[in-house]
Amino acid sequence: MNLLLTGEQRELRAAVRSFLTTVNPRDGYAPSGYERLNGELGLGGLIVPEEYGGSGAGHRDLAVVLEETGAALLPGPFLATVFAAIVLGELGAKEQLAAIAAGTPATVGPLWGGGVTESGGALTGEALFVNGAEAELVLVRTPQGVFACRGTASPVETLDITRSQARIRFDGEPALALGELPARASDLIAVALAAEQLGVLRAALAAIVEYAKVRVAFGRQIGSYQGVKHKLADLHCALEQAESIVRYAAWTADEDPEELPKAAALAQAYVGRACFQAAKESLLLHGGIGFTWEHDAHLYYKRAKSDEVLLGPPRIHRAKLADLLEL
């Protein structure tokens, strides 16, 4: 088992990080930015096999990238497309994988609960889809399996303004059957999300650590007070553990399929919680400025919470762990 980044992964991280410095999380989906992301950096088809035009990278590489897009709160359908690529990869849907490698924005949903059913090759119902309005390829989870189908998308108001969602309605649209969703796809999605959460955690902590070095109260920097310092030390401990878990879970995704389900549930159970805690403390320790709309603290806070419930109420990951541990 290897929990360290390779030299190549460090280079990948540096390239992605450098690209993302230009991103403003409030700007929403910028197709031109995604063209560069998919083109020059080749991130869109990162985990798509080379034979379909992708980079054929593993989940450890993917985790490195998602940590950075999470830290930057990258808006637009990047994560949604990753989720779709994971599902298509597990289903072996060549044509759609090629489309993703070519830069087609995609999504899969609903990620929790139901709402859409198939009958006679057509879909009926309604559900929430991450970036449902931006996606050109929409994968729909139904009790009858996964289908590709465009419905009518209406954007909804989201707590996390950096990640749009849409309610997509299906009124008997014909759908392309792609097969039953393998359980492994859900686990891989959980690991990918945890990698994003690790990035959000790291960025939220870094922001308050820097602020604590310069903000002054009662004649000294607030980071010199143990009331602040000890909280930040605890968050650093959480970050170290979260990073270790994400590296491990990504490693099982690539190398140890039997351990993957447990590692994926562990990653959601630990990292999701730690990420929200860090974002919350970061916001609070910023004081009044952290409560303003203009400051980014609330973007991390809201992304952290939205991520924590993205795949369902967080208790489902713990319940899954209890089952896997045969408690």
Added chain:
Amino acid sequence: MNLLLTGEQRELRAAVRSFLTTVNPRDGYAPSGYERLNGELGLGGLIVPEEYGGSGAGHRDLAVVLEETGAALLPGPFLATVFAAIVLGELGAKEQLAAIAAGTPATVGPLWGGGVTESGGALTGEALFVNGAEAELVLVRTPQGVFACRGTASPVETLDITRSQARIRFDGEPALALGELPARASDLIAVALAAEQLGVLRAALAAIVEYAKVRVAFGRQIGSYQGVKHKLADLHCALEQAESIVRYAAWTADEDPEELPKAAALAQAYVGRACFQAAKESLLLHGGIGFTWEHDAHLYYKRAKSDEVLLGPPRIHRAKLADLLEL
């Protein structure tokens, strides 16, 4: 509803507190001390009706006394006798109540789980009894009801050296049937225990607050560091809430029988946990000295934990609350 102490209760508290200053929690059961406690202070029969020789006091008064005996870690069968008096009071067992008012040390058990059964007027089995070796009057909970019966007591090693326990074995000893245990008795026992826990919490917190004012590290008192100060502030918040809950629960015991079950479960769910947290933090913040046998910090820590599980694993109180709240 009244959550404040009356003038009389303040006097009672002062008298008990003054008496208890002479108590050393490591000395074990001192019958001579109990003679004064039961005689001069009249605490043994505090809640025994006046017609049976007691003081006929209410549960609010009892809570005031137990808070003090808890804070002093009074060794010996005081709490066990209170539990027995509660059970006998609810059963209306006049003769035994009179014995208690006259100073007979008593106990009731097992407080959790089973182990003893009745058949043909005789008891068989074995169970743990708080102060089982010191008690002259032993009340035994069986599936067939409550019985008075002396078995063969063997003291056991306890984590909490300030409160002895014994395993009592019954080999067909004839037993006096006292009736079915009313649910109310269990609630009253839970409230009484919470009052003791409030005292332990208060004393553990007071000890570390005083130490933090005098102990010096790096040239200043440790209480001036926010790392210590903020922890103590949080414990103070817990103390304020614990006191409020105990006053309320004792009030329902006297005045609002319908609310008592919920209040009793609330008291155990909140105060038991808060008490152990305070005792633990108190010990840890004492530093090395708190780890020594000679220092009293570990006595509070162990009493707090032993109290928290005295009536069973603490989750039972929360489960009861869930039922009572019809969740």
Added chain:
Amino acid sequence: MDLAEYRSAARAWLAENLPASDPKTFMAALHDAGYSGITWPAEWGGQGLTQAEERAFAAVARDFSLPTYVFSIGLGMCGPTLLDRGTPAQKERYVRRLLRGEEIWCQLFSEPGAGSDVAGLQAKAERVEGGWLVNGQKVWTSVAQHADLGLLLTRTNVDVPKHKGLTMFVVDMHAPGVTVRPLRDMTGRSNFNEIFFDDVHIPDENRIGDVDDGWSVAVTTLLHERLSISSGVGMSGQRDDPSSFEALSASVDTGDPVVRDQLVELYVRSRALALFNQRLAQETKAGIFPGARGSAAKLLLAELTSFGADLGVSLAGPEAVADGHPLGAALALAPALSLGGGTNEIMRNIIGDRVLNLPPEPRVDKNVPFKDLKVNS
């Protein structure tokens, strides 16, 4: 008139006069009826009655919805400060109109660079012909967009330690050079304002207290602020809160024992705080002043609010963060309670220092002239 009569008269009056067409008209009528400034001296427009009547009216008023929000800063903080520290002429000029709702007040202490450390503020007032000239910025000001007058704390001396160079004024919010700008907060709404002072002239007769003695005046105001917050905490509003125990146990599926256990935790914490607040209220009624212990109630409320909103969203799942769901909105608002009226860290300091009497931190800002002190730029 005994209290029962007082209460029923108050109830009858409120029933008759509510809902009101306009806050200012209502306030004037409330004052005419004798319910504004119940404990304030009659000399300045109050009723000169006791805490008993005030509490009785407050208890009755809880069943109604009074349109008095814009007057709350004046009634809770500015008015009491004027009564404590104003000259007779100032009381004459301001208090009655405040009680009648003729002038709306706001409070101008906090600055972007001086939050927890209010005394580190930098907005400066310089002596000029006939008064003072004010330049600087204030923030987190409620109701400023409606206010006619403001209680303004300024720096008048940088050559002395920070607490010793402040002066308090009443400022005309309509004066030239005063700009009020709504401050959008993380909920997406504007609950507060920023105020900019650009060469604003204030006559010296508007000064409250002595020159450079403004901190002692501010302490009075802040004391009244804390009292008005802590007397209210946890006592009401539970019904409307989507993350309260009552609301959550009605809205989430309790089939899972783990969910039930988490709701029990919320119940336990909520009851613990509610009972503590009731005990504090009973003590106050019995003449025991809660003092700094009120900070414990404020801290606990902030933490409970945060815990409840977090739990609520976690239990409800993805739907709670879309479509303006009330639980998502509660989560966005929750930090307000941890930041307004003193952060959690400040509350813990107060409890440690003033309730537990722990030794203070070494102060690096106590004896340093303000101009030499490390401050936020």
Added chain:
Amino acid sequence: MDLAEYRSAARAWLAENLPASDPKTFMAALHDAGYSGITWPAEWGGQGLTQAEERAFAAVARDFSLPTYVFSIGLGMCGPTLLDRGTPAQKERYVRRLLRGEEIWCQLFSEPGAGSDVAGLQAKAERVEGGWLVNGQKVWTSVAQHADLGLLLTRTNVDVPKHKGLTMFVVDMHAPGVTVRPLRDMTGRSNFNEIFFDDVHIPDENRIGDVDDGWSVAVTTLLHERLSISSGVGMSGQRDDPSSFEALSASVDTGDPVVRDQLVELYVRSRALALFNQRLAQETKAGIFPGARGSAAKLLLAELTSFGADLGVSLAGPEAVADGHPLGAALALAPALSLGGGTNEIMRNIIGDRVLNLPPEPRVDKNVPFKDLKVNS
């Protein structure tokens, strides 16, 4: 010899020589076989090999039970300090015998009045004819009852700030005036000792480093202490711990979903720390020195241990606190991990200061002569 051969030779040797009849005999044999002081210079009795061999041996040794506990302070702290800071004569005199187990060492820094703040110690050494005279008390000393020699930190100057008036010595534990008294701790056992020094004479040749420069020597020792603690944390011992996830899920009734959820919490925390420790170990192997980040692992282990013991007793109920139940014993021992090797608060300071580079606390003890400093009486 490649590492695989090295490993299998070590395994064969350990299998042949264990269990041993007597620790000292075993240590001498271990040295003769070339497994004591693997990375230490050959000149002073070490093997002069690399970290690779040391790690290989440690990995093999984990499958055996080596009777080396009484030598652990010498091997982990005193020996490395001598190698770093001793004179050639001192190295010649002490190091080889230490590696061969001929002399047992202990470390004498902590005092009742100087725990977290080691440099605030008061045991004093005064210059006398031919050396020094030591008076004072030390505490929390492991293996002192077996020790032949001790590394002793003393105060030699009270007219300078506290860090600048300390001197380090090697003390003969059998010298007249040295009294070792077992210290009973809250577990009821004596895991540590108190040491009293009453006019104990130490020759000047036993001084390590310069007069009044003992703090820099102590820093070396403490660095080695932290390394030897943090390299071990969380890596083993889980199997024997009754409050580990594995043990608890086997011993408690998991019929209640709430119990299962609490065990999941324990599992999550345990795995989180175990994986962090594995990552640190992999980094170390890759040449990335963990430094102060090891304090995070130590803090997390202390908190996990406390959490597990508390949970275990709570799940097991009344039986866990009677009859010497292993869970009760675990609860009594749990605080040791939060107190030994630096308290949780000290760990948080280290993480804040040295990992996050946060600004330091204002220091009131930095430039004050020791005699004027506030210390514990």
